Amino acid sequence: MNRVPAFTLLEVLVSLLLLAIVGGLVFVVLQTLAEGTGTAGTAAVAARDRLWLEQALRADLERADRLSLGPQGSIELANDTARWTYRFTPDSALRQADGVPAGGWAVPGITVAHVPVRPGMALLAELTLEMGGAPQQRLVLVKHYDRATPARETLAHGHTDPY
Secondary structure, X not given: OOOOXXXXXXXXXXXXXXXXXXXXXXXXXXXXXXXXXXXXXXXHHHHHHHHHHHXXXXXXXXXXXXXXXXXXXXXXXXXXXXXXXXEEEOOEEEEEEOOEEEEEEOOOOEEEEEEOOEOOEOOEEEEEEEEOOOOOEEEEEEEEOOOOOOOOOEOOOOOEOOO
């Protein structure tokens, strides 16, 4: 009797079982990697938005010669030719330039503190932003004015700084 070389049914079932186990492990590993990539991508987008917000605020603060808090914790920056307004919602920051929307960032939990003048430092305005989320960050922007700047910084107590 001639025997034909072939696999037995038991050998085929064992190989299919091993293939299913390896396939299940690969699926779990790939799913974990995909979730980690999504989390890292979300963190990267949040960091990018915080950086863009900081850069826009720094640029506008540099050009501005007046800084004040507006309604509901908004920030108003102005000079003789332009005005910038930053409004903060619970999950984003919105920028307007001369009343026209000019940017928005998904930066959650921003609270604003403004110290127009420190005692003995009449040529200084400080703006502090507390940014929520994880990790929580504090952004402190300081505007130094020189003596050549016209005396038009309006203080929180309602008069113009006399220098």
